[in-house]
Amino acid sequence: MKVVVLTGAGISAESGLATFRDADGLWEGHHPEDVATPEAFAADRSLVQRFYDERRAGLGRVAPNAAHVALARLEETLGDDLFLVTQNIDDLHERGGSRRVHHMHGELGVAWCVACDRRTTWGGTLIDEPDCPSCGTAALRPDVVWFGEMPYGMDDIHRALFSCDLFVSIGTSGVVYPAAGFVDYAHAGGSRTLELNLERAANSDFHESRQGAATALVPAWVDEVIALHAARA
Numbered sequence: 001m002k003v004v005v006l007t008g009a010g011i012s013a014e015s016g017l018a019t020f021r022d023a024d025g026l027w028e029g030h031h032p033e034d035v036a037t038p039e040a041f042a043a044d045r046s047l048v049q050r051f052y053d054e055r056r057a058g059l060g061r062v063a064p065n066a067a068h069v070a071l072a073r074l075e076e077t078l079g080d081d082l083f084l085v086t087q088n089i090d091d092l093h094e095r096g097g098s099r100r101v102h103h104m105h106g107e108l109g110v111a112w113c114v115a116c117d118r119r120t121t122w123g124g125t126l127i128d129e130p131d132c133p134s135c136g137t138a139a140l141r142p143d144v145v146w147f148g149e150m151p152y153g154m155d156d157i158h159r160a161l162f163s164c165d166l167f168v169s170i171g172t173s174g175v176v177y178p179a180a181g182f183v184d185y186a187h188a189g190g191s192r193t194l195e196l197n198l199e200r201a202a203n204s205d206f207h208e209s210r211q212g213a214a215t216a217l218v219p220a221w222v223d224e225v226i227a228l229h230a231a232r233a
Contacts, residue, residue, distance in 0.1 A: 001229065003078060004157075004164040004191075005071065006182055007086045007093070010171020010198060011214045015062045015092055036146045049127040052142040056108045056123070059090055067170070067218035068096030074222045075100060077229055083160040085153075087172065087179050089144050104151040104179070106144040115139035151178060162189035168221070169194070171214050174201025196221060 009017075034040050035051045075082050075098055085102040086093060091109050093101045106112075111122035113132035120133050122140075129138045145151050161167060167186035174180050183205055186193050195206040196217040210217050 001078070001166065001225075001232075002081045002083070002160075002164045003074075003166045003168065003225070004083045004085065004160045004182075004186070005074075005168045005170060006172060006179060007071075007084070007088060007170045008172030008179070009088060010173075011065075011067050011218070012062075012088050012090055012092055013171070014067065014213060014215050015065045017058070017062055017090060017092075032147065036144075037148055038146055039148075041141060041146070046127060049125075049129075049142075052108065052144065053125040053127050055089075056125075056142075059108060062090075062092070064092040064096030065215050067214040068092050068098070070219040070222040072097030072099075074225060077226050083157075083164065085157055085160075087176070102153050102157065104145070104153060104157065106142070106152065108142065108144065110143035111140040112143040113137065113139050114141060119143055154178065157182070158185060161185040161191075164189065164191045167191050167193045168196065169201070169206070170196045170218060172197065172201055174204060194221070 030051065035048050041048045071084060071093065075084065082100070083102070084093065084098060084100060085104055087105050089103065089105055089108045091107065109122060111120050111126060113120070113134060115137040116132060116135035118132065118134040126140055126142065130140060131138050132140055161182055162185060164186065167183065169183065172179060183193050193206040195201060195204055195209040196214065197209070197211060198213065199211055200209055
């Protein structure tokens with residue numbers, strides 16, 4: 001059975017990471033257009049670098065939760081038949097044990113040099129404008145997909161959605177595209193669809209929807225899939 005799993009901010013929220021937008025529309029006290037667009041970076045480079053430096057440092061204060069660990073168990077069982085794509089820019093899936101994670105919105109722990117187009121694992125700060133390890137140019141930015149930029153790996157994601165047997169959406173709002181449209185691609189490919197979320201997403205057009213905390217729903221669902229896989233073996 002081929003499974004595509006999409007995760008959003010809801011899965012990381014249970015580890016203590018703030019979701020993308022609070023109820024007032026702000027992200028950590030900032031308007032998204034001030035810290036999450038190429039125009040914002042051009043207008044106030046220091047503000048944007050500082051914002052992501054703080055987010056990167058914050059990763060050290062949180063840990064993966066039971067949902068992340070459960071998805072790593074699922075990967076151990078399904079191998080390449082699991083395609084895990086996340087909207088999250090944190091590293092909690094990897095720290096939870098997953099090895100095949102497709103970060104469609106980039107990663108906080110990676111710096112991108114816009115001069116030489118090289119990407120480097122990065123755990124420090126960028127506000128001090130360090131030189132690129134590859135070309136020596138001070139042209140590093142967070143490897144994060146901002147509004148107005150194309151998410152990564154869309155061709156691979158679309159192929160996986162069209163060829164899977166089951167698409168599962170975990171902890172997503174259903175309002176941010178292109179991820180909000182993944183359920184439609186899955187339906188077009190003829191797969192079953194399942195939503196695991198605190199409440200129904202805005203685009204909830206799934207065959208099945210389960211409401212509750214990811215730390216409870218995801219391990220229970222993973223146990224179901226592993227048991228089914230064992231029965232078919």
